[in-house]
Amino acid sequence: MAYESFADAQATARGMQHQPAAHDVTLDNRLDELQKGIVDRGLISQLIAITVNITTGVASTSIYSSKTPFAFEVVEVIIQARATEGSGTIVITDGSDSITDAIACATDNAIDKAATIDNAYSKIAEGGSLAVTMGGGTPANMKALVTVLVVPT
Numbered sequence: 001m002a003y004e005s006f007a008d009a010q011a012t013a014r015g016m017q018h019q020p021a022a023h024d025v026t027l028d029n030r031l032d033e034l035q036k037g038i039v040d041r042g043l044i045s046q047l048i049a050i051t052v053n054i055t056t057g058v059a060s061t062s063i064y065s066s067k068t069p070f071a072f073e074v075v076e077v078i079i080q081a082r083a084t085e086g087s088g089t090i091v092i093t094d095g096s097d098s099i100t101d102a103i104a105c106a107t108d109n110a111i112d113k114a115a116t117i118d119n120a121y122s123k124i125a126e127g128g129s130l131a132v133t134m135g136g137g138t139p140a141n142m143k144a145l146v147t148v149l150v151v152p153t
Contacts, residue, residue, distance in 0.1 A: 048072070050148045052132060057083075057142040063130040065095070072150035074099050074122040074130075077114040083143040084108045089136035092148060095129030097121040102136060105144050123153060 052063050077092050077100050089102035092114070099121045100114040124130055134142045 046152060048150050048152065050150060052146050054132065054142070054144050054146060057134060057140040059134055059139045061132045063132065064128070066127060066129050068124050068126055068128045068130060071126045071153045072124055073153050074117060074124070074148055074150055076149040077103060078147040079103045079105050079112050080145040081105045081108055081110045082145060083141060085137040085141040087137045088134065088142045090144060090146065091133045091135065093131045093133055094121050094124060095131050105142055106137070
């Protein structure tokens with residue numbers, strides 16, 4: 001026999017019918033309370049990938065130029081090189097200041113990540129800027145798939 005609650009099982013064992021009271025705790029109610037508490041405390045965040053495919057090498061590519069649709073914090077950057085440029089690097093900026101270190105973008109098909117993210121510049125306000133700056137080699141020869149992972153703030 002299936003019971004809706006522990007109180008129902010206890011009442012049946014005693015030969016009584018359980019009448020649910022307002023204070024009875026069911027598993028569904030507890031899970032709802034737990035989930036609401038986690039979300040309310042900001043313990044769950046949405047991770048968003050912003051991807052730009054750079055197919056023609058230029059010194060700087062704007063992802064957002066004073067037009068970010070929401071405030072966010074950069075938490076990870078992944079570069080997949082799509083051409084070989086011996087000493088090529090990519091830096092993610094807020095339009096002026098570097099958010100990341102120089103990330104290798106030198107060997108076709110190689111994947112590299114940011115080793116550092118500067119928390120002084122990683123928070124981008126709504127309407128802010130985000131850009132890719134290529135250097136270390138000849139930007140015209142560099143191609144890459146750039147993925148910037150952000151968390152809305």
